[in-house]
Amino acid sequence: MPSRVRSPEDDSDPLTRAIAPPPDETPQEKEARLRKEAHAKRVSDTIDEELERQRLAERRGPKPVRVLLLGQTESGKSTTLKNFQLMTDPKAFAAERASWRAVIQLNLVRSIHVILDAMTRINDTSRTPSKASTSSSSSPVSSDLSSLTDSTMDPELLEIRKRLASLLQVEELLTRRLTPTGYGEVGTTELAPVTTSLERTRTVFKEVAVNSAVPWKEVFSKIVSGKSGNNEEPLVDWNDPNDPGKVLHECAEDMKRLWNHKSVQEMLEKQNLRLEEMAGFFLDSLDEVTSPTYLPNNDHILRARLKTLGVSEHRVKVQTGASNRPDDWRVFDVGGHRSLVTSWAPYFDNMDAIIFLAPISAFDQVLVEAPRVNRLEDSVLLWTSIVANKLLQHTDLILFLNKCDILTAKLASGIKLRDYVVSYGSRPNNFENAAAYLRKKFAGILKENSPLPRTFYCHLTSVTDTLSTQKVIASIRDMLMRDNLKQSTLLL
Numbered sequence: 001m002p003s004r005v006r007s008p009e010d011d012s013d014p015l016t017r018a019i020a021p022p023p024d025e026t027p028q029e030k031e032a033r034l035r036k037e038a039h040a041k042r043v044s045d046t047i048d049e050e051l052e053r054q055r056l057a058e059r060r061g062p063k064p065v066r067v068l069l070l071g072q073t074e075s076g077k078s079t080t081l082k083n084f085q086l087m088t089d090p091k092a093f094a095a096e097r098a099s100w101r102a103v104i105q106l107n108l109v110r111s112i113h114v115i116l117d118a119m120t121r122i123n124d125t126s127r128t129p130s131k132a133s134t135s136s137s138s139s140p141v142s143s144d145l146s147s148l149t150d151s152t153m154d155p156e157l158l159e160i161r162k163r164l165a166s167l168l169q170v171e172e173l174l175t176r177r178l179t180p181t182g183y184g185e186v187g188t189t190e191l192a193p194v195t196t197s198l199e200r201t202r203t204v205f206k207e208v209a210v211n212s213a214v215p216w217k218e219v220f221s222k223i224v225s226g227k228s229g230n231n232e233e234p235l236v237d238w239n240d241p242n243d244p245g246k247v248l249h250e251c252a253e254d255m256k257r258l259w260n261h262k263s264v265q266e267m268l269e270k271q272n273l274r275l276e277e278m279a280g281f282f283l284d285s286l287d288e289v290t291s292p293t294y295l296p297n298n299d300h301i302l303r304a305r306l307k308t309l310g311v312s313e314h315r316v317k318v319q320t321g322a323s324n325r326p327d328d329w330r331v332f333d334v335g336g337h338r339s340l341v342t343s344w345a346p347y348f349d350n351m352d353a354i355i356f357l358a359p360i361s362a363f364d365q366v367l368v369e370a371p372r373v374n375r376l377e378d379s380v381l382l383w384t385s386i387v388a389n390k391l392l393q394h395t396d397l398i399l400f401l402n403k404c405d406i407l408t409a410k411l412a413s414g415i416k417l418r419d420y421v422v423s424y425g426s427r428p429n430n431f432e433n434a435a436a437y438l439r440k441k442f443a444g445i446l447k448e449n450s451p452l453p454r455t456f457y458c459h460l461t462s463v464t465d466t467l468s469t470q471k472v473i474a475s476i477r478d479m480l481m482r483d484n485l486k487q488s489t490l491l492l
């Protein structure tokens with residue numbers, strides 16, 4: 001078929017048509033248009049010049065330090081990034097409180113959703129014919145969960161459940177705001193069960209994921225109405241009728257009663273749902289999160305959970321003792337979901353250091369995306385492939401054995417490491433012994449699999465704790481500076 005050749009003047013071309021001046025333009029309009037176009041060109045040229053200037057400065061100036069955060073999903077990568085940001089630019093961090101408020105509200109609503117789902121599941125199970133004999137009990141309110149159907153459930157719980165249905169709309173609203181078209185995704189995933197037993201309960205829920213390189217935070221700046229006196233903290237428009245905080249405040253008492261209800265606690269225990277260990281757990285802070293003028297503090301922001309999609313680069317200025325000018329660092333945060341691991345490799349080139357996070361508290365959990373894979377085993381396999389990678393043979397590897405706070409609590413509650421890691425044997429089931437054992441395992445893997453001998457840098461961390469994490473980051477900074485210094489001395 002002959003193709004049509006289009007001349008530049010051809011006004012059927014949509015672009016030409018779009019930028020063409022209106023046919024009935026007056027001389028004054030033409031002058032105004034030309035002025036506007038000249039101004040736009042000046043602005044565009046200035047931006048180009050600035051970009052070029054930055055590019056040249058970067059090429060001439062000291063090379064930025066590049067750090068890549070790796071580890072399975074929910075290992076604490078984005079939380080470590082938040083620590084970098086809090087440490088290097090606390091004002092910018094504080095300015096984002098309104099955006100994190102929305103994430104925390106969503107986290108809270110999701111926990112309630114999990115409880116409501118669990119209650120429904122009990123109903124469903126009880127209605128199946130095989131359970132008919134147990135569910136036909138005519139006893140009144142009962143803590144026997146097999147008989148906790150609508151007809152036998154505490155009427156108070158039924159009422160609470162009905163009233164809390166309005167929270168599901170809040171969930172939808174927040175999810176829509178957090179995932180502007182093309183910038184995020186809402187995946188239906190399975191709640192990480194707390195046991196590897198095949199008999200375990202499975203809970204399906206939605207988790208919001210965003211690419212942190214895109215402006216999801218700006219969506220929430222729309223609910224920011226101004227700046228407070230010290231010009232740092234954003235103010236939320238508390239009078240906005242669509243602000244989800246209103247519904248959350250109205251539901252506060254019901255949420256509290258639901259969470260503290262004896263039957264609910266028993267039901268969660270029976271279904272092996274340890275919400276306290278779930279990412280983004282705020283049921284212990286209900287009063288604060290549902291207060292009418294809630295803005296999260298740093299601790300809440302670090303505990304907020306928002307899954308990462310893709311890879312994003314963050315620029316931070318790290319102050320070193322050596323010079324007055326802070327160093328330019330690039331911290332790369334990646335999504336740790338299994339389907340995203342293949343997107344890590346293009347970033348291996350040219351990295352100064354990799355911080356690898358292994359959440360060692362997850363020894364009794366399985367991956368949400370692969371329910372037969374133990375999370376600790378997965379971390380060990382990922383670590384093995386990272387240390388063995390030839391592209392990374394000259395890169396410093398820093399291991400964070402993370403979530404030590406949860407590990408301590410878990411072991412203290414009587415959950416035995418040796419039930420999941422058989423080789424742990426008869427060692428005492430406490431944090432010191434468990435951490436030392438796991439540290440040795442990861443060190444051994446590094447020694448055996450590194451293409452070239454390298455130092456084992458390892459920290460026992462709880463990255464939701466800012467003070468200790470900032471100390472660890474400072475020691476990494478000093479270590480990298482020493483390394484850089486050594487290299488430049490060798491080059492002289």
Ligand SMILES: Nc1nc2c(ncn2[C@@H]2O[C@H](COP(=O)(O)OP(=O)(O)OP(=O)(O)O)[C@@H](O)[C@H]2O)c(=O)[nH]1
Pocket residue numbers: 071072073074075076077078079080278279280281302303304305306307308309334335336337402403404405406461462463464465
């Ligand atoms: N208690 C406790 N919670 C932690 C710790 N580290 C991370 N968390 C929480 O675990 C959740 C997951 O952490 P993230 O930093 O989002 O995990 P991630 O590795 O970025 O996960 P992806 O983005 O899915 O790859 C968040 O709610 C954190 O607050 C820790 O050391 N202790």
Ligand SMILES: [Mg+2]
Pocket residue numbers: 077078079306307308333334335336
């Ligand atoms: Mg993340």
